[in-house]
Amino acid sequence: MYKTYLKIAFRSIWKSKTFSLINVIGLSIGLSAAFVIGIMIYYDLTFDTFHADKDRIYRVVVDTQTPEQEGHSKGVPVPLIESLQAYSTGIDHVAPFFLFGFDKVTVESGLKEFDWPEDVVIADQEYFQIFKYQWLAGSSNTALENPYEVILSKSRAEKYFPGKLPEEVIGNTLIYEDSLVVKVTGIVAEFEERSDFTFKEFLSRESFRNSEKYGYIYDTSWGSINSSTQLFIKTDKFNSKVAVQAQLDALAEVHKNEEMAALGYFRSFNLQPLKSLHLNDNYGVFDNSSYRASADVLFGLGFIALFLLLLGCINFINLNTAQSTKRAKEIGIRKTLGSSKKQLVIQYLGETFILTLAAAILSLFFASLLLRVFADFIPPGLSLDLLKSPMVILALVLLLILITFLAGFYPGLVLSQFKPVAVLKNQSVLDGDKGRLRKYLTVFQFVIAQVFIIATLLVGKQINYLVNKDMGFKTESIAYIRAPSVNTSLEKYEAFKEVIKAVPEVKKLSIAGDPPASESYSGRGVSYFSEGKETHVQLQLLYGDENYLDLYGIALLTGRLPLNDSISEYVINETLMRQIGFQNPEEVIGQQFKVNNKNIPIVGVMEDFNQSSLREKIDPMAFIQDTQNSTLHFSFQANDTENWPLAIDKIQTQWKEFFPEETFNINFVDEDVRKFYSQEQRTATLLKWATGLAILISCLGLLGLVIHTTERRTKEIGIRKVLGASILQLNLLLGKEFMLLVGFAFVVAVPVSWWGMNIWLQDFAYKTALSWWVFLLSGVSLMIIALAVISIRIFATANTNPVKSLRTE
Amino acid sequence: MLIQLSNIFKWVQQGGRRVFLLKDINLEVEEGAFISIMGPSGSGKSTLLNVIGMLDVFDEGKYNFMDEPVHQLKEKHRSALYKESIGFVFQAYHLIDELTVYENLEMPLLYKKFVGSERKALVADMLDRFNMVGKKDLFPSQLSGGQQQLVGVARALIGKPKLILADEPTGNLNSKQGEEIMALFKQLNKEGVTIIQVTHSEKNAAYGNKVIHLLDGRMEKK
Numbered sequence A: 001m002y003k004t005y006l007k008i009a010f011r012s013i014w015k016s017k018t019f020s021l022i023n024v025i026g027l028s029i030g031l032s033a034a035f036v037i038g039i040m041i042y043y044d045l046t047f048d049t050f051h052a053d054k055d056r057i058y059r060v061v062v063d064t065q066t067p068e069q070e071g072h073s074k075g076v077p078v079p080l081i082e083s084l085q086a087y088s089t090g091i092d093h094v095a096p097f098f099l100f101g102f103d104k105v106t107v108e109s110g111l112k113e114f115d116w117p118e119d120v121v122i123a124d125q126e127y128f129q130i131f132k133y134q135w136l137a138g139s140s141n142t143a144l145e146n147p148y149e150v151i152l153s154k155s156r157a158e159k160y161f162p163g164k165l166p167e168e169v170i171g172n173t174l175i176y177e178d179s180l181v182v183k184v185t186g187i188v189a190e191f192e193e194r195s196d197f198t199f200k201e202f203l204s205r206e207s208f209r210n211s212e213k214y215g216y217i218y219d220t221s222w223g224s225i226n227s228s229t230q231l232f233i234k235t236d237k238f239n240s241k242v243a244v245q246a247q248l249d250a251l252a253e254v255h256k257n258e259e260m261a262a263l264g265y266f267r268s269f270n271l272q273p274l275k276s277l278h279l280n281d282n283y284g285v286f287d288n289s290s291y292r293a294s295a296d297v298l299f300g301l302g303f304i305a306l307f308l309l310l311l312g313c314i315n316f317i318n319l320n321t322a323q324s325t326k327r328a329k330e331i332g333i334r335k336t337l338g339s340s341k342k343q344l345v346i347q348y349l350g351e352t353f354i355l356t357l358a359a360a361i362l363s364l365f366f367a368s369l370l371l372r373v374f375a376d377f378i379p380p381g382l383s384l385d386l387l388k389s390p391m392v393i394l395a396l397v398l399l400l401i402l403i404t405f406l407a408g409f410y411p412g413l414v415l416s417q418f419k420p421v422a423v424l425k426n427q428s429v430l431d432g433d434k435g436r437l438r439k440y441l442t443v444f445q446f447v448i449a450q451v452f453i454i455a456t457l458l459v460g461k462q463i464n465y466l467v468n469k470d471m472g473f474k475t476e477s478i479a480y481i482r483a484p485s486v487n488t489s490l491e492k493y494e495a496f497k498e499v500i501k502a503v504p505e506v507k508k509l510s511i512a513g514d515p516p517a518s519e520s521y522s523g524r525g526v527s528y529f530s531e532g533k534e535t536h537v538q539l540q541l542l543y544g545d546e547n548y549l550d551l552y553g554i555a556l557l558t559g560r561l562p563l564n565d566s567i568s569e570y571v572i573n574e575t576l577m578r579q580i581g582f583q584n585p586e587e588v589i590g591q592q593f594k595v596n597n598k599n600i601p602i603v604g605v606m607e608d609f610n611q612s613s614l615r616e617k618i619d620p621m622a623f624i625q626d627t628q629n630s631t632l633h634f635s636f637q638a639n640d641t642e643n644w645p646l647a648i649d650k651i652q653t654q655w656k657e658f659f660p661e662e663t664f665n666i667n668f669v670d671e672d673v674r675k676f677y678s679q680e681q682r683t684a685t686l687l688k689w690a691t692g693l694a695i696l697i698s699c700l701g702l703l704g705l706v707i708h709t710t711e712r713r714t715k716e717i718g719i720r721k722v723l724g725a726s727i728l729q730l731n732l733l734l735g736k737e738f739m740l741l742v743g744f745a746f747v748v749a750v751p752v753s754w755w756g757m758n759i760w761l762q763d764f765a766y767k768t769a770l771s772w773w774v775f776l777l778s779g780v781s782l783m784i785i786a787l788a789v790i791s792i793r794i795f796a797t798a799n800t801n802p803v804k805s806l807r808t809e
Numbered sequence B: 001m002l003i004q005l006s007n008i009f010k011w012v013q014q015g016g017r018r019v020f021l022l023k024d025i026n027l028e029v030e031e032g033a034f035i036s037i038m039g040p041s042g043s044g045k046s047t048l049l050n051v052i053g054m055l056d057v058f059d060e061g062k063y064n065f066m067d068e069p070v071h072q073l074k075e076k077h078r079s080a081l082y083k084e085s086i087g088f089v090f091q092a093y094h095l096i097d098e099l100t101v102y103e104n105l106e107m108p109l110l111y112k113k114f115v116g117s118e119r120k121a122l123v124a125d126m127l128d129r130f131n132m133v134g135k136k137d138l139f140p141s142q143l144s145g146g147q148q149q150l151v152g153v154a155r156a157l158i159g160k161p162k163l164i165l166a167d168e169p170t171g172n173l174n175s176k177q178g179e180e181i182m183a184l185f186k187q188l189n190k191e192g193v194t195i196i197q198v199t200h201s202e203k204n205a206a207y208g209n210k211v212i213h214l215l216d217g218r219m220e221k222k
């Protein structure tokens, strides 16, 4: 029985090659998107799922509540560690660690130096009680008990001590920053499963107990938080989460800052389950620079995959119900020979499954292409190899079955309903079927395609707007070079500046902190008193020398620059001025802020400008003269980039003379600004692809329907032609019904995309307008694409010799 | 009694009016009979045959097939009944174009859940009997009309039905091919198969032992 089914399936698939091909290609595109996106989601959902007792492992995090906003930090105050270690109940292990970036490490035996060792943490033995490593040498029981010990991961040990066995590495000495001498006491294998715990060097915390330089590792202040200080705990075997939380609440209460609380600033310590470590946007994983998964992004991707798959399935349903008359005879005969409806539906599903399987195989090929396209979204270490894991295979099989049902069940049902008598009498078998479902589905396809087009255009428009909007300061032709973080005196950097000043292509220079707009934020809370009332203001600080504002073209509205860097004076921006109740810049001069019982006068007012991406509004800000965070900013003489390489070469040569050990790194401010929107750029790339694929699949489907219509109406077309209809008239006649569908889809898509884009734009303080012409443009372009698809086919049909088509009827 | 139709009416609703396709049909068919149905085009011959073959329903009356009341049977039971006992032969042959001669013959056996070896034997028998062994791998489109109808008859016979219903089996054939089919029917009838055929030709009707005349859905008394 199944063998004949299979035969019939292959033969009828072959017989309608065009439609089978359209189905398979459309579906495989959808499937490949689903594969890629699926493994991306799978990849991110399967981090750190292998730890023993993983449900009992938590990170302690800090959440803050201020009158303006909520804050989230993965770092905790250091004394919290000691408090939990000393008094807590319901906790089996308290494991703090400190992410630490050393400048260099020396391997003593060979006197080899390694710069910037990565993945270094300072931890204690508890870490290895919570996270179970495989020990190649040494043991978790004694690990990091004493000062001046270090545990290395296998790969790190091989890097530092090439060719040595783990046992031979034990006992060797490493020297950090020329002064911290530690002994290797253990080697662990890195986790083979996906994990965010990729640390490779573990220094014992004890080593830092009396260190002044690394004082914060035994900091005693409850008030300060550093995001590199992280605390993991493992609850007892009853997983007494509630009890632990109660203790954390009590600690937060005891150590709250009364002054801040009075102003509405609250802080709480909370437990973050290990399983939400990887995907929680609020806290981030460990350090911010590494790849971060975002639940929102995954959600968006999931939606795109779903839509593309749906589009492919719709092609299936549409083309197969349209083609069903061709199968009607076979169905009728089968029924008279005793086939039941169920058997027919199963047979049909089987055929659909074969096509789905073919599409799946083809889509593996497409998927490898797509992986390259989505490279920006894809974390390193993700590849199609993931498709081999049993969970993914199971999911794939289920997906294929689901698609088979989605795509094949309805057409199968339609077919099996055919009345054999009617079929065999050659009556129309589709009396009730005016193709209404087909029309709905086609409209649905084109709504999706249309929404994608509109979204792509609007996201592009917004990015364009963001990148090109005047930030309020000069961004073109300005570059900056950060001073080396070690071994640099300000004097040396000043001398470097003087040399660069002499480069003829360089126009203006300034030694300062960050550029006016950057990802980094340094700020402080200050108080302002007026008429006996205290206002608390959180303001952002901008550091620079006397040339800074001039270099960046930031106008001083009134007053003067701070006199020098030894006294504190503020030049505030207009937003800050308004926030403390002044409208006129002249009047605010001479007012004072109070910081730590010190008065700081306002000596000038500068123009407002955007201090970070245009997602954010302008913050209250003060400029102070300070050159401690030495970064050299300079502008080029000419705006044309032609002679820049020459200038940069000269600067680099000087750099090499001054800092021979340090790598030269130059940043351009306009590039920085563009980088603010890399997330949006990625969204745009993704949308472009999704749009292209959606249009492709939908148009394939449309083409199939047009072919079907023209085939069905060959005779009519022939007669009309014999009677004198022109090709254009025929085109109009046949194309009209399809264009109506596309037009209707546009009408539905406009409000949907308008609503969606409004939500997306809510994240931005500065938004582009949702102009009507964008909608119109996208509508017209889709119409043109659809029209092209329709016309190609209709022209071909209308051009055939009518006598021929009439004879074959 | 193989078939017993009493007071069968069938109608369709057209423009608010009942249009009768069959009116008060009373018919008894003994096992082993060879009956020909005649009548002008549109008189309801095919409709009657389809009702007898349980492919079509009727609106009033009683129909007993091998003493089972067809009008009261559930769809499933009815389909099992005709699957077991009835073979159809059509004017337009109605072979499945995608299957070879062999596979077309095999198909009814599949629906009757014969096992592979039995199917092989039965199909081989049929091919032998109809002298089509050499053609078993051809597709219907590669055969002449007469050959296709032979396959059609063979397919109807392969499940060893009690009754063969043939709707103008020779309508698309030339007279020589037609005669062959009729001779075949005669032979089958001798072997005990009951046959009901629709035909326009007096000559073909003469092969049978009883003729029924239909006019406007009503049986004419002769």
Ligand SMILES: Nc1ncnc2c1ncn2[C@@H]1O[C@H](COP(=O)(O)OP(=O)(O)O)[C@@H](O)[C@H]1O
Pocket: B012, B021, B039, B040, B041, B042, B043, B044, B045, B046, B047, B048
């Ligand atoms: N489902 C139906 N609806 C309306 N009229 C029908 C239907 N089936 C058959 N008829 C009509 O009933 C009459 C008898 O049809 P049929 O049995 O095919 O005639 P015959 O086979 O004798 O030529 C014809 O006029 C035909 O048009």
Ligand SMILES: [Mg+2]
Pocket: B045, B046, B047
């Ligand atoms: Mg007829």
